[in-house]
Amino acid sequence: MSAKPAAVIVLMAVLASLPAAPAAAKHRRVKHSHTVISQVDVKRDYAFKAESASAISVCARATNLGTGASSRGAELIMALLTPNGDTEIVARRDMPQLPGRTPAKRGHPGRHFRVDVCARGSGALNLPLGAYGTQVCFSDSNSEGRGGCQYCRGKCFFIGKRTWTGTAGGTQTSPDDNQSWQAGAVTFTFARYMALGQFTYSINRASVNYQHTTTRSFCTSVGAGTVSASTGELRIDYSSGGYDIEGEVPSDATVPATVNCPGVSTSSDASVQSTFLDDGSALTPLPAYGGNERLAQSYSYGAGPGSLQYHWDFG
Secondary structure, X not given: OOOOOHHHHHHHHHHHHOOOOOOOOOOOOOOOEOEEEEEEEEOOOEXXXXXXXXXXXXXXXXXXXXXXXXXXXOEEEEXXXXXXXXXXXXXXXXXXOOOOOOXXXXXXXXXXXXXEEEEEOOXXXXXXXXXXXXXXXXXXXXXXXXXXXXXXXXXXXXXXXXXXXXXXXXXXXXXXXXXXXXXXXXXXXXXXXXXXXXXXXXXXXXXXXXXXXXXXXXXXXXEEEEEEOOEEEEEEEOOOOEEEEEEEOOOOOEEEEEEEEOOEXXXXXXEOOOEEEEOOOOOEEOOOOOOOOOEEEEEEXXXXXXXXXEEEEEO
16 A cells, blocks of 8 residues: 555644534524504594693504514504694503513413503694594514504594684675674684584684664664674584684674764664674685684675675684
């Protein structure tokens, strides 16, 4: 047998002295959570602008269907979806970490961990008036899979005002009778809420100043005075996008007047137009979302020598 070259013997000795090569590392699959949301309960579907956002509250159940734990710092979040496509978070709350599901063993089903969480808003609510959609989610950065959010698209949540304050006025004309009136400080205060964005406001005490002139044959009656409003209501419907407004003084209200006839002048009372604020039978359109939040409009009834005209400006 021929002897091996010295170089080969040395190489074999070096290789024999090296440690064995490690086995190929096993691929470890990262375990992810899969947080799904259920039993979402938005406690109230309206709130008031410039008031505390704590009026907005939501509760929901989180269930982890994944094999990994939910992330630390996961949250329940409620956001409003604006008509122009933005998302505004209005309530949030930290969620306890949920372990991953346990596997089934010996005929026993695996276990899914769940928790009920409630979130409430904080700070002042300064979003524009109007109708919003809603988005309620569990924000879990470790979660994979769908079902972490529930949406209500369209008009589902509504932001209104607590009060509306402004002015109103009008005129009534006919061949023999002319009246004008002004109410310089009128306030409508929130009274009740109906479902789907319907806010109703009642009028506060308000004074209406009347001026009137009536001509009968050779006599002229001139009068002026102040009458207190007796009833009035403002109804805003953010679902339909319109409002109704009205105001009344007592139907038998009068103001002092002086009747001047040739050679004689006497004191009397003059009746006034009892409806001092009216916007007709159809809903008046609301301002566009995010625009000037004023209810300012006018309405006319009749034409020519006999007509009624109303105007108002509330903000």
